[in-house]
Amino acid sequence: MAFLVHDARHLERPARPFGGGSERSRAGRRLWRVDLLQAAAVASVAVAIALFLAEGGITRFADPGSALTSLGIIAGLAATDLVLVMLLLAARVPLIERAVGHDAAMALHNRLGKPVLSLLLAHGVLLLAGYAIADGVDLVAEAVAIWNLPDLPLAILGFGLFLAVVVSSLVAVRRKLRYEVWHVIHLLVYVAVLAALPHQFSVGGLFAVGTWQWAYWLVITFGTFAAVVGYRVVAPVVASLRHGLVVERIDPVGDQRDGVVSVTMRGRRLAALRATGGQFFIWRFLAAGQWWQAHPYSLSAAPRGDRLRITVRALGDGSASLAGIRPGTRVALEGPYGIFSEASRSRRRLTLVAAGIGVTPIRSLLESATFRPGEATVVLRTQGPAEGWLLDEVRDLCHRRGATLITVPGGRGRGWLTPSAERQGLDLPALVPAVADSDLYVCGPRGWAEGVISEARAAGLTDEQIHHERFDW
Amino acid sequence: MRTRALLLASAASAAAIIGGWQLGTAATDSLTTAGGSTTTDGSAATDGSTGSSATGSTGDSGTSGSDASAGSSATDAAASSGAATSTSGATDGTYAGTTVSTRFGDAQVQVTISGGAITDVTALQLPDHDGRSVQISNRAASVLQSEVLQAQSSSVSMVSGATYTSSAYLQSLQAALDAAGF
Numbered sequence: 001m002a003f004l005v006h007d008a009r010h011l012e013r014p015a016r017p018f019g020g021g022s023e024r025s026r027a028g029r030r031l032w033r034v035d036l037l038q039a040a041a042v043a044s045v046a047v048a049i050a051l052f053l054a055e056g057g058i059t060r061f062a063d064p065g066s067a068l069t070s071l072g073i074i075a076g077l078a079a080t081d082l083v084l085v086m087l088l089l090a091a092r093v094p095l096i097e098r099a100v101g102h103d104a105a106m107a108l109h110n111r112l113g114k115p116v117l118s119l120l121l122a123h124g125v126l127l128l129a130g131y132a133i134a135d136g137v138d139l140v141a142e143a144v145a146i147w148n149l150p151d152l153p154l155a156i157l158g159f160g161l162f163l164a165v166v167v168s169s170l171v172a173v174r175r176k177l178r179y180e181v182w183h184v185i186h187l188l189v190y191v192a193v194l195a196a197l198p199h200q201f202s203v204g205g206l207f208a209v210g211t212w213q214w215a216y217w218l219v220i221t222f223g224t225f226a227a228v229v230g231y232r233v234v235a236p237v238v239a240s241l242r243h244g245l246v247v248e249r250i251d252p253v254g255d256q257r258d259g260v261v262s263v264t265m266r267g268r269r270l271a272a273l274r275a276t277g278g279q280f281f282i283w284r285f286l287a288a289g290q291w292w293q294a295h296p297y298s299l300s301a302a303p304r305g306d307r308l309r310i311t312v313r314a315l316g317d318g319s320a321s322l323a324g325i326r327p328g329t330r331v332a333l334e335g336p337y338g339i340f341s342e343a344s345r346s347r348r349r350l351t352l353v354a355a356g357i358g359v360t361p362i363r364s365l366l367e368s369a370t371f372r373p374g375e376a377t378v379v380l381r382t383q384g385p386a387e388g389w390l391l392d393e394v395r396d397l398c399h400r401r402g403a404t405l406i407t408v409p410g411g412r413g414r415g416w417l418t419p420s421a422e423r424q425g426l427d428l429p430a431l432v433p434a435v436a437d438s439d440l441y442v443c444g445p446r447g448w449a450e451g452v453i454s455e456a457r458a459a460g461l462t463d464e465q466i467h468h469e470r471f472d473w
Numbered sequence: 474m475r476t477r478a479l480l481l482a483s484a485a486s487a488a489a490i491i492g493g494w495q496l497g498t499a500a501t502d503s504l505t506t507a508g509g510s511t512t513t514d515g516s517a518a519t520d521g522s523t524g525s526s527a528t529g530s531t532g533d534s535g536t537s538g539s540d541a542s543a544g545s546s547a548t549d550a551a552a553s554s555g556a557a558t559s560t561s562g563a564t565d566g567t568y569a570g571t572t573v574s575t576r577f578g579d580a581q582v583q584v585t586i587s588g589g590a591i592t593d594v595t596a597l598q599l600p601d602h603d604g605r606s607v608q609i610s611n612r613a614a615s616v617l618q619s620e621v622l623q624a625q626s627s628s629v630s631m632v633s634g635a636t637y638t639s640s641a642y643l644q645s646l647q648a649a650l651d652a653a654g655f
Contacts, residue, residue, distance in 0.1 A: 031475070038474055039481035046486030050493025055576065057497025063633040131605075134634030135612055149604040203604050211576075463475075 001420045002431060003385045006398045006405040012374025015348055023439070027346030027464055030339075033099035041085050044220070048077045051213040065134030072126030079119035080200070080217075083162075083193060084224045086112050091227045092235075092337065101339035102280075103469045113166045120159055151198035158195030161188045180292065190228075197221065232334075236282075240332035243267040245308070247285070247329040253311055254389050260357065261322065262300060262311045265331055270306050273335075276342055277302040277368030278361045278441070280469075281335030283310070285325050294334070295322075298361035298443075300390065302368040311390060313357040340441060340469040342369055347439045347465060350403075351432050353452050355381035355416070355444030356389070361469070362443055363390050366397050373402025377432045381416070381444070382407045406431055416444075416451030428455045436460045442468045563589055563655040569597060570649030573641035577606040580641035584649040591625050591655070594618045594646065600638050613638045621646065 052073060053060070060070040089096065089109040096105050132142035146152055167173055168185040177185075200217065201207045207214040245267035253260040275281070280298040284291055300311035312322055340361055350371050354362040359380060366378060378398060382388030385407055398405040408426075410418035417426060428435055436459050442452045449468055456466055474482070563586050572581040578600035585593035594617075599610035613635035620629040627647040631639035 035475060035478035035481055038478040039485055042482035043485035043489060046489040050489040053490065053493040054496040055500070057494060057500065059636055060497070062636065065634040066636075069634075131608075134609070145608060149608070152604075 001385075001410070001418065001424070002406055002408045002426055004404070005386075005395060005407055006403070008374050008398065008402045008404045009377075010374065011402045013372065023345040023347055027344070030099055030344065031464060033095075037096060037099055044085065045078050045081045047216070048081045049074050051216055052077055055211065055213065063134075065130050065132075067130070068126050068133060069130030072123050072128075072130055075119045075126060076123035076200075079116050079123060080196070081220070082112055082116045082119070083189075084220055086116070087189075087193070087224050087228055090232075091224070092231045092334070093227055094231070097337055098339065098343060101344065101469070102337040103340075110169070113169060117163065117166050120162065124159070149199070150202045152203065154195045155199040155203075158192040161192035161195065165189045165192065190225075193221075236332065236334040239273070239334070243270060243273070243333070245331040245333055247325055247327050247331060248307070249327055250325065254387070258313065258389075260311065260313045260389055262309055263322070263325070264307055264309045266306055267308070268306065270303055270308060273303070275299065275303050275308070275336035277364030277366070278341035279336040279338045279364075280340075280361070281308075281310075281333045281337065284332040284334075285322070286330040286332060287325055290325065290329075291332075296337075298338075298340075299336075299364045300360035301393075302364050311357070311360045311363075313389075338469055340443070340467055341365060344467050345370070345439050347437055348375060349434050349438035350376040351379070351435050351438045351440045352376065353379045353428075353440065353442050353444075355412075355448050358444035358449075359388065359390050359394065360443075362441065363394055363397070365441060366394065366401070366403065371401070371403070374404075376401070376403035377406065377434075377438075378403055379406045379408065379428075379431055381412070381418075381448075382409050384409045412448060416448050416455070428452065429459045438465070440466050442466070563653045565589075566653065568649040568653045570645030570647070570652075572598065573644045575600050575637040575641045576602075577637055578602040578610075580610075580638060580645055582642055582645040582649055584646060584653065584655075586653045586655060591622060591650075594621050596642065600641065606638075609635045610638050614642065617642050626650075 052070075056070075059066070061067040086109050089105045089112075092102070100108075128139060128142055128146065131146060132139050135142060135145070137145070165186055165188055168177060168182055174182055201214075207217055245265045248264045248266040251262045251264070253262050277299060280296050283295045283297055284293070285295075295312075297310040297312055299308060301309040342365075348371070350369055352362045352366060362378065362380075366376070369376070378394060380388055380391065380394065382391060388407065388409075391407070395405055397403070408417055408421050408431075410420060413419035413422045415422060415427075432438070435456065440452075440456050440461055442449045442456075444452075453466055453468060565587050567583060567585045570582045570584070572579050579598050580596070580600055581598040583595045583597050584591055585595075596610075596614045596618075599614055600606045601610060613632040616632045617629065617639060621627065627643045627650060629643070631643075
């Protein structure tokens with residue numbers, strides 16, 4: 001069953017002959033930035049290899065020993081370059097965050113871990129074999145000789161730390177770890193990179209002082225570390241001090257037993273954050289037992305004046321104790337992040353789909369998105385036809401802005417809808433006839449969201465039209 | 474990745490790698506001809522521009538290792554005192570070769586002539602900019618030393634995996650032999 005709570009479809013007017021298409025051209029510009037960034041990431045690996053080839057060329061491959069050694073060095077250079085790319089992807093660099101989005105950047109970051117580990121292993125094995133052939137000794141003797149090279153034990157320690165970081169991030173392992181434990185292990189990656197650095201300058205003679213290669217590696221290594229320190233440490237501290245955010249009030253949402261609360265915070269000069277509906281911040285409530293936990297929560301209302309609001313359900317250890325936070329608690333923030341917002345629009349029409357507490361960014365996006373009456377449709381999976389978190393607010397917004405609101409109440413069926421809705425043969429195009437020519441924003445549990453997205457693809461939506469953000473990093 | 478990103482990435486990467494390879498190959502062409510001026514006073518010739526510094530600038534001198542002797546007939550002053558006895562015309566004594574620079578460090582070889590034969594070759598200096606170079610240099614030096622003593626000339630094959638060191642070593646050796654009039 002699906003309920004048409006508010007129907008605004010009849011309000012839609014034809015697109016203006018001129019002035020339309022601004023969403024498309026903005027999407028076009030953003031996608032150019034995405035493509036250029038991706039190309040730059042790949043090309044940086046190629047440049048690292050090219051600079052190596054520029055010193056030695058064919059002589060690097062003159063005999064089997066040299067060839068193996070060269071391949072080993074190339075593997076190491078590619079791995080180092082990719083580690084720096086990974087650090088940049090996680091550094092919340094505004095250029096990357098605004099073009100690619102936090103979610104996609106972190107997805108790529110995650111995907112690179114294992115390939116880099118393989119490259120590092122290949123680096124060690126190929127160099128050991130190459131050196132052994134060149135020196136005419138067996139692998140064991142060569143391993144001993146290598147161990148005595150300057151800075152090598154330190155580099156092997158770095159590899160061990162990197163291995164620990166990747167293993168702790170494997171899905172099966174990570175699930176067993178507390179977030180904070182995982183995070184501390186993850187921070188070891190900076191130690192790993194720094195431990196590996198000296199041998200790159202002292203063993204291979206590769207980065208001889210004054211060469212192009214030396215300059216390139218110095219610049220990208222310290223540039224990356226500067227970005228990490230700047231955007232992940234300095235910028236959040238400065239923003240937190242500048243805006244002086246404080247919890248103003250905490251209101252229960254819906255049934256008390258669900259433990260859902262809205263937290264309204266007040267601060268100074270919040271307009272300077274340039275946050276919009278649909279975006280999220282990483283929050284830290286500076287109260288005893290809380291300050292060391294960082295929570296990524298979406299805004300549940302568009303920023304207005306000196307106030308920001310989030311709506312949170314008791315998920316994970318942190319959220320449960322959020323209810324204990326009192327008005328007056330100071331709040332540190334990092335952000336705004338994410339392009340689950342106007343920034344990623346590509347069409348005039350808008351379709352917003354949410355399940356459960358996933359309604360929060362949808363609610364704030366509905367408030368700040370650009371659309372004319374009749375151009376937006378909200379589909380909510382709720383507990384009841386007229387009960388759901390923030391449903392009253394969403395209904396008011398739909399009335400005010402001329403958006404259609406559909407609720408699909410009940411438990412989940414095989415797809416993303418309820419069993420009764422599925423029996424009726426309902427699907428996304430049936431609920432939202434114009435979905436194929438709209439921007440689709442999806443927020444909810446992962447499996448459910450995948451159901452919506454695959455149906456959207458089947459309905460003909462392209463990747464640039466589908467916007468989805470994961471929060472379970 | 475979208476098609477456009479893939480094309481951009483492939484084009485940029487291909488250009489970078491081909492460019493790097495070309496540069497590297499052009500620079501190392503001069504390595505095999507072992508150019509560079511050869512002054513026989515080894516201690517003075519420490520300017521970094523000689524030898525195979527992989528910058529490609531050394532090839533333009535046009536001198537190969539073999540004709541370095543052309544200008545060295547009158548330079549036996551650098552040698553120690555000793556009686557001219559041998560049939561080869563070499564004066565007994567100890568001679569230091571030129572210092573030859575490589576990107577891994579400088580190399581300089583000293584040769585001892587006795588009774589008209591090479592009786593000892595010692596490396597005064599070998600490429601040592603980094604740990605791995607030291608390992609390679611030490612290995613190459615002992616191989617080259619025994620080969621030179623056996624061949625009684627600098628015409629021995631390079632040690633594989635130690636191209637730079639071998640080339641610089643033999644170039645310095647040839648300069649020392651020229652100084653000795655060997």
